[in-house]
Amino acid sequence: MLPGMNSVEAEEEYAEDCPELIPIETNNQEEENLDIIIKIPVTIITGYLGAGKTTLLNYILTEQHNRKIAVILNEFGEGSAVEKSLSISQGGELYEEWLELRNGCLCCSVKDSGLRAIENLMQKKGKFDYILLETTGLADPGAVASMFWVDAELGSDIYLDGIITVVDSKYGLKHLTEEKPDGLVNEATRQVALADMILINKTDLVSEEELNKLRTTIRSINGLGKVLETQRSRVHLSNILDLHAYDILSGISLQKKLQHVPTAPHLDQSIITVTFEVPGSAKEESLNVFIQNLLWEKNVLNKDGHCMEVIRLKGLVSIKGKPQQMIVQGIHELYDLEESLVNWKEDAERTSQLVFIGKNLDKDILKQLFITAVAETEEQRTAPGKDQVCPSH
Ligand SMILES: Nc1nc2c(ncn2[C@@H]2O[C@H](COP(=O)(O)OP(=O)(O)OP(=O)(O)O)[C@@H](O)[C@H]2O)c(=O)[nH]1
Numbered sequence: 001m002l003p004g005m006n007s008v009e010a011e012e013e014y015a016e017d018c019p020e021l022i023p024i025e026t027n028n029q030e031e032e033n034l035d036i037i038i039k040i041p042v043t044i045i046t047g048y049l050g051a052g053k054t055t056l057l058n059y060i061l062t063e064q065h066n067r068k069i070a071v072i073l074n075e076f077g078e079g080s081a082v083e084k085s086l087s088i089s090q091g092g093e094l095y096e097e098w099l100e101l102r103n104g105c106l107c108c109s110v111k112d113s114g115l116r117a118i119e120n121l122m123q124k125k126g127k128f129d130y131i132l133l134e135t136t137g138l139a140d141p142g143a144v145a146s147m148f149w150v151d152a153e154l155g156s157d158i159y160l161d162g163i164i165t166v167v168d169s170k171y172g173l174k175h176l177t178e179e180k181p182d183g184l185v186n187e188a189t190r191q192v193a194l195a196d197m198i199l200i201n202k203t204d205l206v207s208e209e210e211l212n213k214l215r216t217t218i219r220s221i222n223g224l225g226k227v228l229e230t231q232r233s234r235v236h237l238s239n240i241l242d243l244h245a246y247d248i249l250s251g252i253s254l255q256k257k258l259q260h261v262p263t264a265p266h267l268d269q270s271i272i273t274v275t276f277e278v279p280g281s282a283k284e285e286s287l288n289v290f291i292q293n294l295l296w297e298k299n300v301l302n303k304d305g306h307c308m309e310v311i312r313l314k315g316l317v318s319i320k321g322k323p324q325q326m327i328v329q330g331i332h333e334l335y336d337l338e339e340s341l342v343n344w345k346e347d348a349e350r351t352s353q354l355v356f357i358g359k360n361l362d363k364d365i366l367k368q369l370f371i372t373a374v375a376e377t378e379e380q381r382t383a384p385g386k387d388q389v390c391p392s393h
Pocket residue numbers: 047048049050051052053054055056078079080136137166201202203204205230231232233
């Protein structure tokens with residue numbers, strides 16, 4: 001979904017530069033599930049400058065796998081000489097030339113919103129099975145992720161599988177604690193906050209004590225993503241591919257994960273993870289208002305009067321009248337509420353569990369707001385009073 005738009009408006013907005021979409025008619029659930037399987041996953045590989053992203057890509061490409069993987073290097077400018085030699089983008093558009101790699105993999109580069117170009121390319125070159133996209137070290141993966149996510153809603157063949165963030169053991173802590181003069185969240189922290197999998201790489205360069213500090217910091221920023229430690233970015237492919245972090249298949253693993261989200265130790269950290277569970281069922285409309293106030297209106301304040309800024313949101317919620325457990329996913333200003341494949345048990349108590357990753361978050365206030373949304377009345381649904389609205393909005 002697009003910020004501030006309903007899905008009809010969003011589709012109209014996209015209709016102009018979009019080829020005519022032919023709806024696939026599905027007769028039963030089985031075919032719909034099949035439809036998910038044949039879409040091509042995209043994994044975004046991000047991480048600060050020099051963390052080991054290219055090392056990871058090279059490792060994946062040389063590992064044994066029976067897939068035709070396309071590697072896309074997004075936006076150039078910095079990067080190694082090897083990467084530059086692979087740079088074949090021209091004038092902001094994808095230049096249609098591919099480097100064929102030994103094991104049937106492909107490599108190309110895309111600038112900015114090259115999504116349409118990737119789709120065109122797939123039409124011409126035949127589909128590949130998997131896309132790996134390396135962002136530059138200073139990129140905000142949220143912007144790239146949003147692009148794929150929006151497109152999936154509009155019927156693309158590509159879907160966002162997950163975000164992998166590579167962190168440099170030696171310089172990671174420095175990058176994560178760096179303060180930006182304008183008070184904004186630094187890039188390294190944003191990358192960790194949005195990760196579904198975090199690779200703490202180059203562990204050969206640090207002591208156990210240094211590693212511990214970095215682990216704790218990473219955990220306090222992102223309590224939801226999985227963390228692995230690596231050397232030369234070597235990690236079993238099953239840990240980084242097919243995570244299904246953004247689709248309904250994530251429902252089952254999400255339930256397990258939600259039980260283990262650690263409470264963040266109180267570090268002086270601009271971004272933290274908070275989580276809560278509330279019994280009962282929410283009205284869908286009230287839940288939408290709750291999320292939209294947070295992500296779009298940004299008018300929810302913490303105790304100090306600062307606006308809460310949510311950059312990742314995930315949860316399993318109970319909606320009145322829905323037999324299925326619902327999955328809520330949010331990244332930046334986009335969010336989605338989908339039926340999971342799991343039904344609530346008839347006799348079990350229904351609950352909603354949510355995880356937020358972001359800045360200025362206050363768990364108690366968020367939880368209270370959510371409870372209000374669950375036990376909604378007409379008056380409570382109206383927008384917050386003027387004094388609650390952030391000055392910047
Ligand atoms: N000691 C050590 N060096 C590593 C490790 N992993 C990668 N490197 C080295 O770190 C340097 C940077 O690695 P890259 O994979 O190019 O990092 P990157 O994130 O792609 O860098 P940019 O694209 O420039 O942002 C290279 O010289 C790698 O050989 C590791 O585990 N230990």
